[in-house]
Amino acid sequence: MLTTHLLSADYLDAAVTAAHAAAAILQTHALHRSDLVIDTKQRNDLVSQADREAEQAIIAVLRERTSEAGIIAEESGGQPGEHATWCIDPLDGTTNFLSGIPHYAVSIALIGHAGCCPDGRHPLAQDTPLIGVIYDPNRQELFSALHGIGAWLNGRRIQCSSTRTLDQAVLATGFPFRDFSFESQYMPGFIDAMHQTRGVRRLGAASLDLAWTACGRYDGYWEMGLAPWDVAAGCAIVRAAGGVCEDIHQQDPWPKGGYVMASNTHLALALDTLISKHL
Known part of the structure; x- marks a missing residue:
């Protein structure tokens, strides 16, 4: 049984903490890219020990602090939860990272499943991304969002552009x-x-x-x-x-x-x- 509102500050804070933990690992490895062990999953689809270690750091935080949610991660797979599932990319932009191009991020989302009540009152009609955290460690920019509440960049509210054509x-x-x-x-x-x-x-x-x-x-x-x-x-x-x-x-x-x-x-x-x- 779900005992915590999915849109609570606890869930968002867990994702932010996990993203920072992963980013610390990535940035440490970035200093020694030539030493990384790199595997090829398929053509132009690479994975390194940095991806795997960052992913495990994320999973450790989320399992400890949000044990009721399932986890699906890029490198290790996982199992969806009954009410909600974390969806994790420990290193989005792996090719950039391995090439020394400083444009990559940690990406963590919580997907609420149809029928669950993320606010404790209103059931979802369909699967919905409820929480999003994207951390760019090179610019130290943390993007975050709560479904139906708002989105922020380093704590300041953001919104899409107003361009019309x-x-x-x-x-x-x-x-x-x-x-x-x-x-x-x-x-x-x-x-x-x-x-x-x-x-x-x-x-x-x-x-x-x-x-x-x-x-x-x-x-x-x-x-x-x-x-x-x-x-x-x-x-x-x-x-x-x-x-x-x-x-x-x-x-x-x-x-x-x-x-x-x-x-x-x-x-x-x-x-x-x-x-x-x-x-």
Whole structure:
């Protein structure tokens, strides 16, 4: 039986503590990247001991402080919980990290499952990202969010941009890098975006693309072929910042299938149209 409200400060603080613990491990390893043991899971999909140690640090904190929730983590798997499940990416932007590019993050989200009452009163109609924490250790920027309450950057409330048209928008994206089966769907939309917007950026960390959309640095973002842990926390933060974050195919209640589109509310329809007409 669930005894703690999922939207409590205790759950959010546990995620923040876990993110800082993981980041400390990552930054220690970053000083000695050449000594890391690196494995290849599949083409362009790398994992190092830094990922694994950071993940274990996160799991240790969450199991100790939120034992009622399940855990699904990128490297070690896990089991979903009855009411809620933590979704963990200990190092989003592994290729950047291993190349010495200082753009990567720890990403932790709590997914509430349909039927649970995260506030103790109102049941969820569908699975929903309730808590999002994304920590960028290089900029020391902590993005956090509570579903229905708000989103913050280092404790200050954030919201999505107010840009109203694509021709004034700066977008972020991610190119196919591991699974190229959707390349023919992705590339026409990318070309359209190049011609119809103020610019398109690709920095290689989906969680930060979503966090930057939430705080208005980007006006929108889309990507295909990701994993749930890449987008779960960012989805919670974008939505809590007043934005839209949806499954491109409009099949899942949140983009757990890794086909994600996010933006402010003004641009959502235009961005969705730009992407979906090529699917």
